[in-house]
Amino acid sequence: MKFKVYRYNPDVDAKPYMQDYELEDIEPGMMLLAALLRIKDELDETLSFRRSCGEGVCGSDGMNINGTNGLACISPVAELKQPIEVRPLPGQPVVRDLIVDMDQFYQQYRAVKPYLIVKDPMPEVELPQTPEQREKLDGLYECILCGCCSTACPSFWWNPDKFLGPAALLQASRFIEDSRDQALDERLADLEGPFKLFRCHTIMNCVQVCPKGLNPTKAIGDIKKKMVTRSL
Amino acid sequence: MSVYVLEGLRPWVIQRVSGVYIALFTVYLIYCGVSAEQTGFELWRAWLFDPVNSVGVGLFIIAVLFHAWIGIRDVILDYIHNIMLRIFILALVLGVLAGSGLWAFRILAFRILLLSVVN
Numbered sequence: 001m002k003f004k005v006y007r008y009n010p011d012v013d014a015k016p017y018m019q020d021y022e023l024e025d026i027e028p029g030m031m032l033l034a035a036l037l038r039i040k041d042e043l044d045e046t047l048s049f050r051r052s053c054g055e056g057v058c059g060s061d062g063m064n065i066n067g068t069n070g071l072a073c074i075s076p077v078a079e080l081k082q083p084i085e086v087r088p089l090p091g092q093p094v095v096r097d098l099i100v101d102m103d104q105f106y107q108q109y110r111a112v113k114p115y116l117i118v119k120d121p122m123p124e125v126e127l128p129q130t131p132e133q134r135e136k137l138d139g140l141y142e143c144i145l146c147g148c149c150s151t152a153c154p155s156f157w158w159n160p161d162k163f164l165g166p167a168a169l170l171q172a173s174r175f176i177e178d179s180r181d182q183a184l185d186e187r188l189a190d191l192e193g194p195f196k197l198f199r200c201h202t203i204m205n206c207v208q209v210c211p212k213g214l215n216p217t218k219a220i221g222d223i224k225k226k227m228v229t230r231s232l
Numbered sequence: 233m234s235v236y237v238l239e240g241l242r243p244w245v246i247q248r249v250s251g252v253y254i255a256l257f258t259v260y261l262i263y264c265g266v267s268a269e270q271t272g273f274e275l276w277r278a279w280l281f282d283p284v285n286s287v288g289v290g291l292f293i294i295a296v297l298f299h300a301w302i303g304i305r306d307v308i309l310d311y312i313h314n315i316m317l318r319i320f321i322l323a324l325v326l327g328v329l330a331g332s333g334l335w336a337f338r339i340l341a342f343r344i345l346l347l348s349v350v351n
Contacts, residue, residue: 154310155310158310158311158313159309159310159313192239192240192241193239193240194239194240194243194309195309197240198239198240198241198243198244199309199310201306224241224244227241228241228245231241
């Protein structure tokens with residue numbers, strides 16, 4: 001099985017290049033992460049990439065696979081067209097090979113205050129929710145912050161410092177929809193302006209690539225609807 | 233009001249509302265064109281002088297101007313990052329759109345004025 005992998009070590013290389021690898025004896029059901037680990041073990045120990053759980057839960061191994069962002073650990077190599085072209089997540093500064101600097105992404109995540117804001121005195125027991133209120137968080141809380149969506153979003157490529165990006169906006173929606181949160185007006189006011197939320201042009205790359213099958217575009221649309229209903 | 237003239241939620245709502253109006257009025261325009269038994273400058277003028285139609289066309293022009301401004305402004309915000317260049321192009325677009333709008337309303341107002349003089 002043939003692979004073409006993006007290589008770049010800023011300490012040594014003047015510019016990035018694509019390196020070819022070939023693996024024999026591909027096991028049935030083998031995932032791309034396992035293939036990359038085998039390349040690292042058997043062919044080239046200098047190849048660098050992030051990975052942790054290997055189960056599609058931690059979100060560490062987000063990368064661009066044959067032109068589409070995804071998690072290497074849950075991408076079966078048998079389903080990928082050869083040579084399998086592996087690149088770092090697009091639009092982000094490359095630290096080395098497939099490792100990108102996620103600082104900007106995390107800054108935007110922090111900017112939406114991804115935690116419950118409760119102004120009333122905290123009760124001695126937990127904050128209760130009805131099953132219907134809890135249901136509203138489905139499709140929002142499952143995000144693993146792998147960065148596949150935001151780095152697939154052209155609006156995030158053009159304005160990564162100003163547009164929050166689909167991942168952060170999905171998290172904004174998660175707390176806007178939460179019945180226990182008491183900062184709805186502040187959260188909506190924070191998202192006003194031409195850049196933070198309204199750079200989203202419903203391109204829907206985020207929906208296409210999300211490895212958890214989430215829909216940030218719908219979440220962004222729901223925030224806009226909430227803004228409209230609150231302003232009327 | 234910021235340098236972008238309308239920002240955030242308001243232009244997003246205006247873009248959608250104006251889009252719906254433009255779509256509906258375009259259908260009405262096509263219907264009027266197709267259902268007209270005769271054509272000619274006098275008939276066209278009579279159509280435009282109809283109070284409903286002249287108000288409709290006036291609103292259509294306003295809708296197109298706002299829709300165009302928000303759409304072009306979005307493209308500029310996405311792709312032009314140099315602030316001075318961005319302000320220059322925004323001002324240029326605003327000038328062209330405002331000029332076109334004033335021109336269109338001058339024509340509309342002139343025709344209506346002419347009609348009132350003739351009658």
